Amino acid sequence: MGTIATLPGEMIIKGGILYDPTTRESRRQDVAIRNGRLVETAEISSSKAQALDASGCLITHGFIDVHAHFREPGREDKETLATGSRAALAGGFTRVCVMPNTDPPIDDPEGIHFVLERSEGLPVTIYPIGTVTKGQDGNELAELLEMRAAGALAFSDDGLPIQNGEVLRRALRYVRELGVPIINHAEDVYLRAEGIMNESALSTRLGLPGNPVQAEAAMVYRDCLLAEDVGGRLHIPHISSTLAVELVRRFKERGGAITAEATPHHLGLTEEAVRDFNTHAKVAPPLRTEDDRQAVVAGLIDGTLDCIATDHAPHTIEEKEQDIYQAPFGMIGLESAFGMAHSTLRKAGLTTEQVIDLFTTGPARVMGLGLTPLVPGQKAELVILHPDEKWTFTREDIHSRSRNTPMLGMTFTGRVRGTIGRNMWFKAPENS
Amino acid sequence: MSEPTVTLQHLLGLEGVSKQDIQILLDTGFRFREVLDRPIKKVPTLTGINVVNLFFESSTRTRISFELAEKRLSADVTNFTASSSSLNKGEGLKDTIQNIHAMKMDAVVMRHPAPGSTKQLSQFVDAVVINAGDGTHEHPTQGLLDMMSLQEKFGRLEGLKVGIIGDIAHSRVALSNIFGLNTVGADVMVCGPGHLIPPHISELGVIVNGDVDEVLSWADAVNVLRIQRERMGEGIIPSVREYRSRFGITTERLARHKREIVILHPGPMNRGVEIDSDVADGDQAIILDQVLNGVAIRMSVLYHLLAPHQPLEET
Ligand SMILES: [Zn+2]
Numbered sequence: 001m002g003t004i005a006t007l008p009g010e011m012i013i014k015g016g017i018l019y020d021p022t023t024r025e026s027r028r029q030d031v032a033i034r035n036g037r038l039v040e041t042a043e044i045s046s047s048k049a050q051a052l053d054a055s056g057c058l059i060t061h062g063f064i065d066v067h068a069h070f071r072e073p074g075r076e077d078k079e080t081l082a083t084g085s086r087a088a089l090a091g092g093f094t095r096v097c098v099m100p101n102t103d104p105p106i107d108d109p110e111g112i113h114f115v116l117e118r119s120e121g122l123p124v125t126i127y128p129i130g131t132v133t134k135g136q137d138g139n140e141l142a143e144l145l146e147m148r149a150a151g152a153l154a155f156s157d158d159g160l161p162i163q164n165g166e167v168l169r170r171a172l173r174y175v176r177e178l179g180v181p182i183i184n185h186a187e188d189v190y191l192r193a194e195g196i197m198n199e200s201a202l203s204t205r206l207g208l209p210g211n212p213v214q215a216e217a218a219m220v221y222r223d224c225l226l227a228e229d230v231g232g233r234l235h236i237p238h239i240s241s242t243l244a245v246e247l248v249r250r251f252k253e254r255g256g257a258i259t260a261e262a263t264p265h266h267l268g269l270t271e272e273a274v275r276d277f278n279t280h281a282k283v284a285p286p287l288r289t290e291d292d293r294q295a296v297v298a299g300l301i302d303g304t305l306d307c308i309a310t311d312h313a314p315h316t317i318e319e320k321e322q323d324i325y326q327a328p329f330g331m332i333g334l335e336s337a338f339g340m341a342h343s344t345l346r347k348a349g350l351t352t353e354q355v356i357d358l359f360t361t362g363p364a365r366v367m368g369l370g371l372t373p374l375v376p377g378q379k380a381e382l383v384i385l386h387p388d389e390k391w392t393f394t395r396e397d398i399h400s401r402s403r404n405t406p407m408l409g410m411t412f413t414g415r416v417r418g419t420i421g422r423n424m425w426f427k428a429p430e431n432s
Numbered sequence: 433m434s435e436p437t438v439t440l441q442h443l444l445g446l447e448g449v450s451k452q453d454i455q456i457l458l459d460t461g462f463r464f465r466e467v468l469d470r471p472i473k474k475v476p477t478l479t480g481i482n483v484v485n486l487f488f489e490s491s492t493r494t495r496i497s498f499e500l501a502e503k504r505l506s507a508d509v510t511n512f513t514a515s516s517s518s519l520n521k522g523e524g525l526k527d528t529i530q531n532i533h534a535m536k537m538d539a540v541v542m543r544h545p546a547p548g549s550t551k552q553l554s555q556f557v558d559a560v561v562i563n564a565g566d567g568t569h570e571h572p573t574q575g576l577l578d579m580m581s582l583q584e585k586f587g588r589l590e591g592l593k594v595g596i597i598g599d600i601a602h603s604r605v606a607l608s609n610i611f612g613l614n615t616v617g618a619d620v621m622v623c624g625p626g627h628l629i630p631p632h633i634s635e636l637g638v639i640v641n642g643d644v645d646e647v648l649s650w651a652d653a654v655n656v657l658r659i660q661r662e663r664m665g666e667g668i669i670p671s672v673r674e675y676r677s678r679f680g681i682t683t684e685r686l687a688r689h690k691r692e693i694v695i696l697h698p699g700p701m702n703r704g705v706e707i708d709s710d711v712a713d714g715d716q717a718i719i720l721d722q723v724l725n726g727v728a729i730r731m732s733v734l735y736h737l738l739a740p741h742q743p744l745e746e747t
Contacts, residue, residue: 201635205447207547207569207607210631277548321526323546325567 016054062094074103123424156183172232307362314402339412445570501730575608598657
């Protein structure tokens, strides 16, 4: 099992290639860190420094996740800000945006303060997202301006879609001048109905209620129309279907201020994962067909989709061991994100550097976050990746409090070997 | 002489069950029919075997049919009927699994509202699992008894034309019929209100036809499914009147087709809605044969899954 430990005062990472996603330049270079900041190699005394061998590895900016559920407050049995942060670090992430569908939801400035206070001293930077509506009721706008002032990075009722179009329109107008994105879970609840998996020949075969691609597409279309008209910033999470990718492409061509994300599971898995009624593969929006999967991959390759986000959604074993109707939607994804996405996208023709962009500059652009260049003086927020290492994802790799993923046992190409976070660092187990 | 054995370990559905296994189960079913015609209807085949009938949904007919089958094979039977309220409290599969371990059951016959629940169960327990209906997924013993009844009537299954009429989307009977009949080489046409025909169902190898009269002029036999009254309350089916006039197997409609069409119905029936009483009680219906064959086929399934190496001749 990998270790998460206090960052040594001095550290030198040797023999790797430094890839700076802010400039897209790579060069062979040793990387030196002192007290959490990047410094010139010469400043490090080789006797005191922890030396790390990065032969064959790329060293780059730590990943940013724009979409994770850390369940605090309310469901600390699934995940806390602290356990989620460790999972993030193990997955190569140094910044995580957390969704507000906690219990109670983060729907006021006090909630934003709570998350920020609870995040102090954690190994990754936590950015709270506030709800769009009070108590996520889908009707009354929450105090968006006050939450923004308190530090909310974006707004979303994720977990639930904003079904009322007028409410979304109002929210887009209200925060338009701030330039912060409204993130709307794109599923028409009436069309989704009781849908548990993708509606297809397979859902018919399994006797499971289907969730049609139109449920996603209709909402994406509506949301894009509203954003285009209002001129507000709309971010569409976890795109799952060919139709939705096409819609985003069309609206971007028309000049809409729209961004969108894809999850590693929609990139690498299809509805076949549900064939054995595996509740771990029950996610919303659902895993879809091979054609849809390929469309999502193509959307990331041609820039229609802006970034990769995990939609890390921890649940307890007890909940996922229920029957497929009762088991909740969602899978964890931080620790497997790079392996899954890199394996899939490299096979589809992307370079490792391009995949890194989708985990760094892509999400930074979506959320309006500055990305620090990898030069002396900057905070050391780094991930060390071996692009060719083949590894099997096991329970040992999971630092999250939850285990709900259908990916256990899968073999990936490309592994996070180490992550340098805030005062802490993660080190993967030695190659076996 | 040793009995032919099936490759199945559990009976979770008819999807993927081989033609040979289906034929063995049907053949043994016919032999148990002979047992049922004897004055003493009990055989000692499953003496000492513990079977639990675990019903999370009420279904008197199916439960009694299984219980009769088990008792006639001399199994020790435990009945457990869970209320749907215990399911709502989340006391579902997990507790079931633990209880089955604790009670050291050899076999579980389970009816559960969630598709795949019997498959999930089979992954966690050592016991033999028999699906007695998992939500809108499958009801494999119903599929087998329908096939047995058709074979009894026609002497063959291959090439037979079978129509299935009704709410296909919410029917586990339809799916098990489709999978089973496809495997043995029968042709299947499904018919019902358009929004109750699952999308993509033609990819399962069936023909979709919205006109009952066209189905009746094509089919050797039709399996008439029960319309659930709740669906009318929910406004999914506009009215009994419209349903009966468009999709009901009425005396007049059947009389228009001057051919012998065999009528099946898995029961319980809504007489006067999906089927007229005269039709259900008429010569063309084999509905009561289905009930009797249900016991025989369940004996066959229990026998093959629980006592496969014991020759049937010695029973
Ligand atoms: Zn969502």
